Amino acid sequence: MKPVIFILGVSALPLARLLKAELGGEIHAPDCVSGGDIAYPKARAHLARLFNEGRSIVGLCASGILIRAIGPHLKDKRREPAVVAVAEDGSSAVPLLGGHHGANDLARRIATVCKGHAAITTASDLRLGVALDEPAAGYVLGNPEDMKSVTAAILAGATVRLETAPGLSPFPGLNTATATDESSFVTLKVSHTRSAGDGRTLVYHPKTLVLGIGCERGVPAKDVIAHVEAVLSSEGLAPQALAAISSIDVKADEAALHAAARHFDVPARFFTAEELRAESHRLKTPSALVEKEVGTPGVAEAAALAMVGKDGTLVVEKRKSARATCAVAQASAPLTDLPGQARGMLHVVGLGPGTPEWRAPAASAALSSSTDWVGYGLYLDLAADLRDGQIEHRFPLGGEEDRVRHAIALARQGKEVSLICSGDAGIYAMAALVYEIVDLEPSRIAVNVIPGISAFQAAAAKAGAMIGHDFCCISLSDLLTPWDVIERRLTAAAEGDFVIAFYNPRSLKRRDQIERAFAILARHRPASTPVIIASNLGRPEENVKIVPFAQFDPDDVDMLTLVMVGSSQSKSFARGDGTTYAYTPRGYARKREAAE
Numbered sequence: 001m002k003p004v005i006f007i008l009g010v011s012a013l014p015l016a017r018l019l020k021a022e023l024g025g026e027i028h029a030p031d032c033v034s035g036g037d038i039a040y041p042k043a044r045a046h047l048a049r050l051f052n053e054g055r056s057i058v059g060l061c062a063s064g065i066l067i068r069a070i071g072p073h074l075k076d077k078r079r080e081p082a083v084v085a086v087a088e089d090g091s092s093a094v095p096l097l098g099g100h101h102g103a104n105d106l107a108r109r110i111a112t113v114c115k116g117h118a119a120i121t122t123a124s125d126l127r128l129g130v131a132l133d134e135p136a137a138g139y140v141l142g143n144p145e146d147m148k149s150v151t152a153a154i155l156a157g158a159t160v161r162l163e164t165a166p167g168l169s170p171f172p173g174l175n176t177a178t179a180t181d182e183s184s185f186v187t188l189k190v191s192h193t194r195s196a197g198d199g200r201t202l203v204y205h206p207k208t209l210v211l212g213i214g215c216e217r218g219v220p221a222k223d224v225i226a227h228v229e230a231v232l233s234s235e236g237l238a239p240q241a242l243a244a245i246s247s248i249d250v251k252a253d254e255a256a257l258h259a260a261a262r263h264f265d266v267p268a269r270f271f272t273a274e275e276l277r278a279e280s281h282r283l284k285t286p287s288a289l290v291e292k293e294v295g296t297p298g299v300a301e302a303a304a305l306a307m308v309g310k311d312g313t314l315v316v317e318k319r320k321s322a323r324a325t326c327a328v329a330q331a332s333a334p335l336t337d338l339p340g341q342a343r344g345m346l347h348v349v350g351l352g353p354g355t356p357e358w359r360a361p362a363a364s365a366a367l368s369s370s371t372d373w374v375g376y377g378l379y380l381d382l383a384a385d386l387r388d389g390q391i392e393h394r395f396p397l398g399g400e401e402d403r404v405r406h407a408i409a410l411a412r413q414g415k416e417v418s419l420i421c422s423g424d425a426g427i428y429a430m431a432a433l434v435y436e437i438v439d440l441e442p443s444r445i446a447v448n449v450i451p452g453i454s455a456f457q458a459a460a461a462k463a464g465a466m467i468g469h470d471f472c473c474i475s476l477s478d479l480l481t482p483w484d485v486i487e488r489r490l491t492a493a494a495e496g497d498f499v500i501a502f503y504n505p506r507s508l509k510r511r512d513q514i515e516r517a518f519a520i521l522a523r524h525r526p527a528s529t530p531v532i533i534a535s536n537l538g539r540p541e542e543n544v545k546i547v548p549f550a551q552f553d554p555d556d557v558d559m560l561t562l563v564m565v566g567s568s569q570s571k572s573f574a575r576g577d578g579t580t581y582a583y584t585p586r587g588y589a590r591k592r593e594a595a596e
Helices: 010-023 043-052 063-073 103-114 123-128 144-155 221-235 255-264 273-277 288-294 300-308 361-369 377-382 400-412 431-440 455-463 483-495 513-521 588-595
Strands: 004-006 026-030 038-040 057-059 083-086 092-097 139-141 159-163 185-190 201-206 209-215 242-248 268-271 313-320 324-330 345-350 372-376 391-395 416-421 446-450 471-475 499-503 530-535 543-548 561-565 571-574 580-583
Touching: 004 010, 004 043, 010 026, 010 103, 026 043, 038 043, 043 057, 043 063, 057 063, 063 083, 063 092, 083 103, 092 103, 144 185, 144 201, 209 221, 209 255, 209 300, 221 255, 221 313, 221 324, 242 255, 242 300, 255 268, 268 300, 273 300, 300 313, 300 324, 345 361, 345 400, 345 431, 361 416, 361 446, 372 377, 372 400, 377 391, 377 416, 391 400, 400 416, 400 431, 431 446, 455 499, 455 530, 455 543, 455 561, 471 483, 483 499, 483 513, 499 513, 513 561, 543 580
Parallel strands: 004 026, 004 057, 026 038, 057 083, 159 185, 185 201, 209 242, 242 268, 345 416, 345 446, 372 391, 372 416, 471 499
Antiparallel strands: 083 092, 139 201, 209 324, 313 324, 499 561, 530 543, 530 561, 571 580
16 A cells, blocks of 8 residues: 655655655645645544545654654554654654554655655664564464563663574564574574473564364354464464465365464465376375365365475365364475466455545555456546555446446456445445355355445535435436436335435436426425435535525536435524525424424
């Protein structure tokens, strides 16, 4: 995810642009300053939101500003993103948070670009030039609680020695020494087995182990997890040394396997029967029955061996439980580039009206983690602030089924894909069509629908509280729904006295539907009923106005407009600043009258 370069005024723009070019970041500036990528209205609230979303922040401002904004949101130092304060002249870069999550390196890069000073204060960085709790890719610190005592010993002058197998090191290039006096050194121990650290030993687990799993369809996740934990425990293997879980591709949608992957915090990868059959000569417990059922003489052992490659070895033969099997293979080096195919993930993302401030954090996270974006070009542009190397698949307006099928096809390749919608993905958008296609043409991809603020919610909020009581939404587009069906629904909603939000009220080809809808409503609504006309919600050209029913002009409506008509109980009024608001009472007046 791109780092945010946060500024408070126009004076910081030159340095912000320099850092953007060097770091690949995006500039967040106050809405009164032009030249940034993202505008924000209030600095403290914006910083807090970015921090809670896990965005790295480079603040071209006083460190105190960042501290006061982010301080109330500190929770877990192991998960906090990098926060770096940079002087406006670039003379100093100070990592405030996340020193071992990229902040120290980010500060060094900034200092190099600006020819300034990186104010690194992390003890292990200063003494050893490395962060002891941030080992190289493919290694994990076994017990972070041992860090404090080991760091204290290093600062007191202890020598560091490395205890590991040849070719394995969590800190390549780290200078270590051999000591004769046991009290004069600390040990960095690399092991795939369960090893306890102590006040002078840090244990690092290399990600060299792979779990191969086979199971019956529908096996409870707790059974698979319990079986795996029992096997690892009996063999003295550290769960932290697991690099992945693997199985045959027909199990790509097996819930228990993905629950086990989440439990052990590792990815899941899958292989075809043909790929697993290629490992037949290395299996310890081949089965003719399994080969007859799935096309390969083994699943658990074969899947583990396929992951670790020809230089890997089987260290735990297939172990059976009532409904699952597992085996463990070990690679010769940490696995950082996993073979096999991930289960494809299709996020159906609702952006909301378009402004980043109204976009759900879950939507931002999905867009950032996806490899591919699919959607109508305008919607892709609305997410441009999160673009960071994703492959875009742009489609013109219309052709919705082509978009959905393309997104599903990408996900079936094992990719993580975002199908981008405006508003809410489940309201007159792509989510229903995705599930319709998946229902008609079953696949093993995962589908994740992420809700967004819909246009009717945004319009009601901007104009007051029109949907404070019962309401409904009706699309006036007769491209997919016959007009006589729409008309019956309109009549029922009018007679039921619902607040009605009209989607697709007018397009270039459909000009008179909104007029026909109002003709139906005219028989059931007073002339004074408030009507909201909301266009381009959440965008710079946003326009929201309220008019009485009798003064509604269809020419005020285009394809980017939502129209909302109140119930017979809805009211409008002007406040002191001259702005008109509309609301629909819930019925509290009756409670007040009863109390009197």
